[in-house]
Each structure stands twice: as structure tokens, then as C-alpha cells.
Amino acid sequence: MFLIAVTSCPTGIAHTYMAAEALETAAREAGHEIVVETQGAGGAVRVSQADLDRADAVILAADVEVRDKHRFTGLPTVVSGVKRGISDPAGLIREAEAAARAGVRTSTATSTVPGAAAAPATKVEAGGSVGSRVRQWLMTGVSYMIPFVAAGGIMIALGFMLARIAGGDQGAVEVTQIPITDLIAGFDPTSGMEWAALLFQGGVAAFGFLVAVLAGFIAYAIADRPGLAPGFVAGALSGVVGAGFLGGLVGGFVAGFLALGISRLRVPKAVASLMPVVVTPLLATFATTVVMLLVIGRPLASVQTGLTDGLGSLSGGSIAVLGVVLGLMMAFDMGGPVNKTAYVFATGGLTASAIADSSAALTVMAVVMAAGMTPPLGLALATVVRKHLFTEAERENGKAAWLLGASFITEGAIPFAAADPLRVIPSIMVGSGVTGGLVAAFGSKLAAPHGGIWVTPLISGIPGYLVAVVVGTLVTAALVVVSKSLGRGRQAVRTADEELALVA
Known part of the structure; x- marks a missing residue:
């Protein structure tokens, strides 16, 4: 058969491409051809019309809305989350085979119209549980916020690093005092301090969008386009009242539900056409403004201040x-809700002032990144030191896990955990917990929210950080090897007993 697949995840980084590779391998092993369209952070290379014309079935393995899904209307279609594309690709291939043989022609058209501009990607399952939908709403906001965090955080960190080189110990303070008007009026390309100021100002500008983007796309996930305006306003007002990241998170939900409620009102036909573009955004934005400024703004600001002060006192x-707890969370579900909760907690503490003051929030970010690196690295090491404990496919995954772990892509551990969860998950949790505790104890700090080993120059306290990663990797590998060896020994004993019973 000739199959088409589309893979996509909220962040568009790891799961998207791992699922694509797993589906390609499973299809080859089953004797089929497959073309996979990865709708990831780097954009998508669309499947050709010729491939669509000869396709027997389509697999949509996605946790966000598949863009231009109307292309697959009329083709037998299998729909699943992106994680199943990693953990059970063979099962998806079998379901696609069955759908193609049954000749079931399903309509997969959505509100997307051929030729229309694609809307921002999101997916909320109408039949999902309340907890599942809340997570999906939140992750939609987080997925659009991450590029701003990454760009802003790295630019600010680079600016401070260059300022220390150009201006000495006081350079990091001086660079924040260079007015942006001076840069515009007379930029000196030979001045290291002015280049540092340029980086700093660009990073601060990117950080200025964080809370608004988070709130805006949470509201968008809840209410679609009518939620964007009130959501962005909620995020902006959160900054005005000092509620910060927490205010944006709560404000996004408030704006989204207000917009959703207003959009569902029954109105005369003459007004209905104006509802999505004028009436709903106007009323929802006004209602959001009232709620943010007069009802929840000040209480949320107090909570945000308490959290910031509490983190600073650690x-x-x-x-x-705290480092141990965050480390355990990062490894527990390897990119799932618990992992993302720890990550969002860390990135939420990254502000221009936190970076300038080198606060404890930067230690939390270092903890989360280091702890997220060790599961794939530890498993990759285990496949090298005890090859016979792993299948050929796992040894191949181990080769890729070196790069995934080094790049802070915890999802590189998923294939191992899916195959042997009872031995792998506890092992990687212990390793990540050790790493998190050591990074916190050493006091390493990091302003970059992503990048893994590639942003090492931006780490404060590099030796301690690297020691923590190495120790966590060794602990993970040792525990995986021991647990698998014990399991293998018990299996051998059972096999011997069964053979004796047969002889008897």
C-alpha cells in the first residue's frame, strides 16, 4: 500500500520528527510505502498532489490541529495523538491497512477552506476530559510563547556576556543603562558595549511579548479567533498590574471563556455576521479589562510577588x-504534562530583571534543562555498555539519543520507556533527580530556556553543571543496566523451570 502520514506536536520540535521516523520504519517493515509530512516548528513540506492521488490511507498523528486537513477528505483516515506514533507505530500502520481494505471513506474536512490562510495551530478534543482540555489550552499558549522566551533569553544572556568582556565586572550593569535612543541616534559598530546593548534591548523587547502571547493563545485555544484580542489584552494588563506570568495564565482563561460565552449568544441575523470580528472581541475585551483591573489583578499580583520572593529566598x-523535585518531574513523562509543568515553572521565572540580578530563577532554569538532558543520555550510554540488554531497534535509537539528550530533547527516552516502562522510568527519574539536586547545590545558573549543551557558554558555573549532567547520566545508565539485568536473570530462571516441566 501507499500511505500518507502527518505528524505534529504542540512545540513542533521532538515528538513531531520522532513519530515521523517511527512511522517510516514501521511502514517499511510492513512492506508499504509511506510519505510523512511533518508539521513542525520549521514549517512543513507538503505532500504532493500526486502522492494524494495514489494514497490508500492517511494517518494523522497530531496533538495540534492538522493544517489544510481538507486535502485528505475522502481518504480512509486513522487519527491518533502524536505519542502513539512513537510508542505504537506498527499499530497505526495496521489500522491504516484495515481502513484501506474496508474502503471506509471518511470526511476529514475542517473549517479550513482550500486556499485560505492557515490559522494558528491548536487542538482541543471536544470529547476529552476537563483536565485534558485544560492541559491542551495551556500547552497551546506555551507552545507559542516558547520562541519568544528562547529568542529573548538568549539575546539578553549574550548581551550580558559581551558586556562583561567589553566593560569588565560592571559591564552587565552599564549595558542596562545605555538608552535605546543613543543606539538609534549614533550606533558605534566598533564598540563592544553598544553591541551588547543592542542584544540586550532586542531581548527585552522579545520578553515584552511573553505574557501577552501566553494569554492570547490560551484564549485562542478556548474561543478560536474571537479570543485573540481579549487574550492579548489580558496579558498586557497583567504586566500593568504586576501579576506577571501567573496573571497572564489566569487572564488567558478568563478572556477565552468570556469570548466563548459571548460568541454563543443568539443574536439577530443582521448582527450575526459582525459577531466574530467586531461584537465578540469588543465585548470580551471590555469584560476582560474589568475583570483584570478591578477583580483579579491585585490578588494575582500579590501571589506572583510571593512566589518571586519565595524563590529568591531559597x-x-x-x-x-526543589532541584530534586523538578528533576523527577522532568523525567516522569518525558515531555508530557508533568514535564511541561516543570518547564513552564522554570521559563515563567525568566524575566529581564531576573537575568540582570542573576536570581535563583536562573538556577531553576539550569536545573530543568540539565535534568531533561540526562534520560536520553543515560539510555544512550546503557546501549553502549550493555548492548545485549537491548534490541537492535533500541540500539539504533540509542545512537540518536546522544544528540537528542545533548540538545535537551527529553523525548529521546520515550522509545525505551514505551518498551520497558517499569524498569526505565524509575531509573531515569532517579538520574534526573540526582542531576537536579546537584545543579541546585552547585548554584549553576542559566538564562537560555533551550539548547542543551549548545548553550553551555551562557551557563554560570559551568564545571558544576557539567559534573551534574555526567553524574546523572552515569546513575541513569547504571540503574537501567542493573534493572534490565535482574529482569533478564529472572526471565532465564523462568525459562529453565518451564523446560524442566516439559521434560518431566
């Missing part, structure tokens, strides 16, 4: 305990 043993 030191010694208390921050080491």
Missing part, C-alpha cells in the same frame, strides 16, 4: 530539594 538545602 538557598542551600531548600533549593537543592
Whole structure:
């Protein structure tokens, strides 16, 4: 058969491409041809019309809305989450085979119209549980916020690093005091301090959008386009009242539900056409403004201040305990809700002031990144030191896991965990917990929210950070090898007993 697949995940980084590779391998092993369209962060190379014309079935393995899904209307279609594309690609291939043989022609058309501009990607399952839908709404906002965090955080960190080189110990302070008007009026390309100021100002500008983008796309996920305006306004007002990241998160939900409620009102036909573009955004934005400024703004600002002060007061043993907890969370579901909760907690603390003051929030970011690197690295090491404990496919995955782990893509551990969860998950959790505790104890700091080993120059306290990653990798590999060896020994004993029983 000739199959087509589309893979896509909220962040468009790891799951998207891992699912594509797994589906390609499973299809080859089943004797089929397959073309996979990855709708990831780097954009998508669309399947050709010729491929669509000869396709027997389509697999949509996605956690966000598949763009231009109308192309697959009339083709037998299998729909699943992107994680199943990684953990059970053979099962998806079998379902596609069955759908093609049955000749079931399903309509997969959506509100997307051929030739129309694609809307921002999101997916909320109408039949999902409340918890599942809340997570999907939140992850939609987070997925659009991450590029701003990455660009802003790295630019600010680079600006400070260059300022210290050009201006000495006080350079990091001086660079924040260079007015942007001076850069515009008379930029000196030979001045290291002015280049540092340029990086700093660009990073601060990117950070200025964080909360608004988070709130805007949470509201968009809830109410579609009518939620964008009130959502962005909620995020902007959160900054005005000092509620920060927490205010944007809550404000996004408030704006989304207000817009959704207003858009569902029954109105005369003459007004209905104006509802999505004028009436709903206007009323929802006004209602959001009232709620943010007069009802929840000040209480959320107080909570945000308490959280910031509490994080700043952590030191010694208390921050080491926090490091262990965050490390365990990062490894628990390898890119799932618990992992993303820890990641969002870390990125939420990244602000221009936190980076300038080198606060404890930067230690939290270092903890989360290091702890997210060790699961794939530890498993990759285990496949090298005890090859016979792993299948050929797992050894191949181990080769890729080196790069995935080094790049802070925790999802590189998923194929191993899916095959042997009871041994792998506890092992990688212990390794990540050790790493998180050590990074916190060493006091390493990091302003970049992503990049893994490739942003090492931006780390404060590099030796301690690298030691923590190496120790966590060794602990993970050792525990995986021991647990699999014990399991293999028990299996051998059972096999011997069964053979004796047969002889008897």
C-alpha cells in the first residue's frame, strides 16, 4: 500500500520528527510505502498532489490541529495523538491497512477552506476530559510563547556576556543603562558595549511579548479567533498590574471563556455576521479589562510577588530539594504534562530583571534543562555498555539519543520507556533527580530556556553543571543496566523451570 502520514506536536520540535521516523520504519517493515509530512516548528513540506492521488490511507498523528486537513477528505483516515506514533507505530500502520481494505471513506474536512490562510495551530478534543482540555489550552499558549522566551533569553544572556568582556565586572550593569535612543541616534559598530546593548534591548523587547502571547493563545485555544484580542489584552494588563506570568495564565482563561460565552449568544441575523470580528472581541475585551483591573489583578499580583520572593529566598538545602523535585518531574513523562509543568515553572521565572540580578530563577532554569538532558543520555550510554540488554531497534535509537539528550530533547527516552516502562522510568527519574539536586547545590545558573549543551557558554558555573549532567547520566545508565539485568536473570530462571516441566 501507499500511505500518507502527518505528524505534529504542540512545540513542533521532538515528538513531531520522532513519530515521523517511527512511522517510516514501521511502514517499511510492513512492506508499504509511506510519505510523512511533518508539521513542525520549521514549517512543513507538503505532500504532493500526486502522492494524494495514489494514497490508500492517511494517518494523522497530531496533538495540534492538522493544517489544510481538507486535502485528505475522502481518504480512509486513522487519527491518533502524536505519542502513539512513537510508542505504537506498527499499530497505526495496521489500522491504516484495515481502513484501506474496508474502503471506509471518511470526511476529514475542517473549517479550513482550500486556499485560505492557515490559522494558528491548536487542538482541543471536544470529547476529552476537563483536565485534558485544560492541559491542551495551556500547552497551546506555551507552545507559542516558547520562541519568544528562547529568542529573548538568549539575546539578553549574550548581551550580558559581551558586556562583561567589553566593560569588565560592571559591564552587565552599564549595558542596562545605555538608552535605546543613543543606539538609534549614533550606533558605534566598533564598540563592544553598544553591541551588547543592542542584544540586550532586542531581548527585552522579545520578553515584552511573553505574557501577552501566553494569554492570547490560551484564549485562542478556548474561543478560536474571537479570543485573540481579549487574550492579548489580558496579558498586557497583567504586566500593568504586576501579576506577571501567573496573571497572564489566569487572564488567558478568563478572556477565552468570556469570548466563548459571548460568541454563543443568539443574536439577530443582521448582527450575526459582525459577531466574530467586531461584537465578540469588543465585548470580551471590555469584560476582560474589568475583570483584570478591578477583580483579579491585585490578588494575582500579590501571589506572583510571593512566589518571586519565595524563590529568591531559597538557598542551600531548600533549593537543592526543589532541584530534586523538578528533576523527577522532568523525567516522569518525558515531555508530557508533568514535564511541561516543570518547564513552564522554570521559563515563567525568566524575566529581564531576573537575568540582570542573576536570581535563583536562573538556577531553576539550569536545573530543568540539565535534568531533561540526562534520560536520553543515560539510555544512550546503557546501549553502549550493555548492548545485549537491548534490541537492535533500541540500539539504533540509542545512537540518536546522544544528540537528542545533548540538545535537551527529553523525548529521546520515550522509545525505551514505551518498551520497558517499569524498569526505565524509575531509573531515569532517579538520574534526573540526582542531576537536579546537584545543579541546585552547585548554584549553576542559566538564562537560555533551550539548547542543551549548545548553550553551555551562557551557563554560570559551568564545571558544576557539567559534573551534574555526567553524574546523572552515569546513575541513569547504571540503574537501567542493573534493572534490565535482574529482569533478564529472572526471565532465564523462568525459562529453565518451564523446560524442566516439559521434560518431566
